[in-house]
Amino acid sequence: MSFGMIALLVLGLLILFGVLDRVLDRMALNDRQALVVVAAMFVGGLLPDIPLGRVQINIGGALIPIIVCVYLLLHAGAAKERIRAVVASCLTAAAVFAVSLLVPADPVSMPLLDPMILYGIAGGVIAWLLGRSRRSAFIAGVLGVTIADLITGVSLWMKGVNQTVYLGGAGALDAIVLAGVIGVLFCELWGEAMERMSRRNTAHAQGGSRA
Amino acid sequence: MKTALSLLLGALLLLVPCAAHAEQMDAESVFTVTDEAGQPLFSISSSVSVGDEYIAGNNVLYRIASLSGTSAVAQRIGEEPMPDVSWLDLGEAQPVFALSDESAVPAAKSGAKPDEKSGQKRLIAMYVTHSDESYVPTDGTQSIEGQGGIYDVARAFRDALQKEGIDVILDESTHLPHDSGAYRRSRRTAERLLQKRPDAIIDVHRDGIPDPEEYKTEIQGESASQVRLLVGRGNQNSGVNREFAKEIKAVADKKYPGLIKDIFIGKGNYNQDLSPNAILLEFGTHTISKERVLASTDVMADVVSTTLYGETTSSAKAQPDAQAGAASASGEKEKKSFSSVAWLLVLVVVGVILFALLQTGSSKGAGKKLGRNLSEMTGGLVGKKRNKSEKK
Numbered sequence: 068m069s070f071g072m073i074a075l076l077v078l079g080l081l082i083l084f085g086v087l088d089r090v091l092d093r094m095a096l097n098d099r100q101a102l103v104v105v106a107a108m109f110v111g112g113l114l115p116d117i118p119l120g121r122v123q124i125n126i127g128g129a130l131i132p133i134i135v136c137v138y139l140l141l142h143a144g145a146a147k148e149r150i151r152a153v154v155a156s157c158l159t160a161a162a163v164f165a166v167s168l169l170v171p172a173d174p175v176s177m178p179l180l181d182p183m184i185l186y187g188i189a190g191g192v193i194a195w196l197l198g199r200s201r202r203s204a205f206i207a208g209v210l211g212v213t214i215a216d217l218i219t220g221v222s223l224w225m226k227g228v229n230q231t232v233y234l235g236g237a238g239a240l241d242a243i244v245l246a247g248v249i250g251v252l253f254c255e256l257w258g259e260a261m262e263r264m265s266r267r268n269t270a271h272a273q274g275g276s277r278a
Numbered sequence: 279m280k281t282a283l284s285l286l287l288g289a290l291l292l293l294v295p296c297a298a299h300a301e302q303m304d305a306e307s308v309f310t311v312t313d314e315a316g317q318p319l320f321s322i323s324s325s326v327s328v329g330d331e332y333i334a335g336n337n338v339l340y341r342i343a344s345l346s347g348t349s350a351v352a353q354r355i356g357e358e359p360m361p362d363v364s365w366l367d368l369g370e371a372q373p374v375f376a377l378s379d380e381s382a383v384p385a386a387k388s389g390a391k392p393d394e395k396s397g398q399k400r401l402i403a404m405y406v407t408h409s410d411e412s413y414v415p416t417d418g419t420q421s422i423e424g425q426g427g428i429y430d431v432a433r434a435f436r437d438a439l440q441k442e443g444i445d446v447i448l449d450e451s452t453h454l455p456h457d458s459g460a461y462r463r464s465r466r467t468a469e470r471l472l473q474k475r476p477d478a479i480i481d482v483h484r485d486g487i488p489d490p491e492e493y494k495t496e497i498q499g500e501s502a503s504q505v506r507l508l509v510g511r512g513n514q515n516s517g518v519n520r521e522f523a524k525e526i527k528a529v530a531d532k533k534y535p536g537l538i539k540d541i542f543i544g545k546g547n548y549n550q551d552l553s554p555n556a557i558l559l560e561f562g563t564h565t566i567s568k569e570r571v572l573a574s575t576d577v578m579a580d581v582v583s584t585t586l587y588g589e590t591t592s593s594a595k596a597q598p599d600a601q602a603g604a605a606s607a608s609g610e611k612e613k614k615s616f617s618s619v620a621w622l623l624v625l626v627v628v629g630v631i632l633f634a635l636l637q638t639g640s641s642k643g644a645g646k647k648l649g650r651n652l653s654e655m656t657g658g659l660v661g662k663k664r665n666k667s668e669k670k
Contacts, residue, residue, distance in 0.1 A: 112469075113473065125466070128466075163459070166458065166459075167455075167457040167458050167459035168457060170457075170458035182458045182459065182461070182462065183462060212462075215459075216463075219455070219459070223454055223455070226423065228423055228424055228452070228454060230451075230452045230453075230454055231451060233451075233463070233466040233467070233470075235466070236465075236466025236467070236469060236470060237465045237466045237468070237469035237552075238469055240465070240469060240552065241465065241466065241469070242462045242465065
């Protein structure tokens with residue numbers, strides 16, 4: 068492979084590494100924990116999948132993000148927050164199905180936003196609507212795609228199609244990880260925008276009442 | 279929370295009729311693209327977008343300029359510069375065409391493995407995203423829930439490549455159902471294959487155009503099917519992959535004129551963001567017989583082999599002109615790689631600045647935020663070091 072192509076690949080990976088690190092950093096993980104998790108995702112993505120019957124679980128692309136979700140759920144401040152995160156995950160799974168059905172299947176018809184980006188946005192929007200929580204957005208993105216993949220697998224098995232479900236098989240570049248990351252980023256962006264709008268409205272209202 | 283939940287559930291319920299409509303659209307939509315004079319250029323089994331590009335069989339580049347219902351008009355841009363394949367005339371052993379800057383020691387053709395001393399690995403990876411795709415005249419249906427007729431084509435193509443002395447890994451995993459999630463599922467397959475570090479990765483498909491005449495052709499007197507090449511323009515490897523597609527077409531046009539139908543450069547990435555030298559091949563359409571398609575696999579394998587590894591004979595020395603030709607093609611890919619790197623860096627910098635601006639609402643705030651982040655990422659080397667007491 069030429070130097071240019073290697074540079075392109077390395078740059079792409081570095082960007083993802085940096086973004087993942089920043090995202091995890093903002094979710095109750097300290098800097099060192101975030102770095103360890105990101106490194107584990109990259110390295111884990113290269114290790115052999117863990118077979119569980121007709122399901123193959125990639126360590127970096129599925130197992131570690133799911134463990135992070137479990138950690139976040141256990142360390143949630145209140146039971147309400149846990150329930151919101153679980154509900155957000157189920158709704159995101161439904162949204163993943165909806166995207167799969169609505170977005171045309173043929174490659175040339177892909178909309179401006181790739182479905183993988185749409186999954187993350189769905190997770191981010193749902194998590195923000197339910198509780199304005201970045202952690203919920205990550206959980207919703209990761210578990211939403213995982214649940215959707217498992218349900219797809221089960222429905223095929225029931226029809227007699229013996230298809231293996233590969234969870235997180237693309238490692239750190241898998242839809243499971245990307246949905247979580249994009250969910251957090253979108254939730255943050257959306258949340259900031261909404262908060263700034265409400266601060267501006269409050270300031271105008273106070274300015275109006277003083278006058 | 280109850281209000282938010284109700285709104286969300288309502289929105290999801292509303293999506294059900296929309297999904298039914300989308301499925302119907304998907305099944306029925308065949309777009310016809312004409313040039314600005316109204317002459318038909320090509321058909322495609324689903325929608326095109328403004329900005330998509332098309333390199334016709336005669337190497338003229340068009341760009342989709344406008345859409346109206348299931349019709350599109352493409353603007354003629356001009357002759358697309360194609361890679362130099364004059365070295366194919368020389369009939370002597372040639373160095374590797376595409377991937378490495380080093381001149382490879384040529385190997386004997388057909389059936390023989392490369393000289394072990396050369397250390398030249400020859401590996402291609404293949405997979406099938408739309409697992410159900412089948413050929414109506416032969417398979418009796420256009421879709422089989424399981425391994426469709428397309429797998430017979432993929433296997434034949436693999437066998438033909440192996441006869442060229444190339445190692446091939448064909449991952450026969452299925453990625454059902456045939457919806458937009460198929461690429462998410464096949465991404466995992468592609469990533470597994472890329473761990474073997476192949477020289478190229480190929481996603482095998484068939485088209486969905488109802489008129490089989492659009493794909494029928496004759497190669498060396500035998501009834502065969504044309505092959506369409508698809509490149510995704512929505513990823514950082516699009517430049518390099520476009521060059522790869524052009525190389526394949528240039529070699530095919532020289533050796534087997536009429537084999538490559540055209541090159542379509544559309545939206546989306548088709549998992550081609552995972553690697554350079556990634557390509558999607560459409561072997562015929564669902565209304566053509568599979569026998570015609572299978573007849574194309576041998577010649578297509580020869581084309582891919584020649585593109586990646588050069589034309590081979592028993593001669594051990596490469597001609598200087600051929601080396602220059604191969605080096606120039608490799609140089610073009612190198613240029614595309616570096617320009618993609620530059621664009622990616624620009625996009626990242628712009629994206630990070632925009633994100634910081636949107637978060638903080640002011641350029642001063644964005645600057646402080648970026649400085650803090652840089653300091654955290656570099657352990658205080660760049661930017662102001664964060665106080666331990668400072669909260670996140």
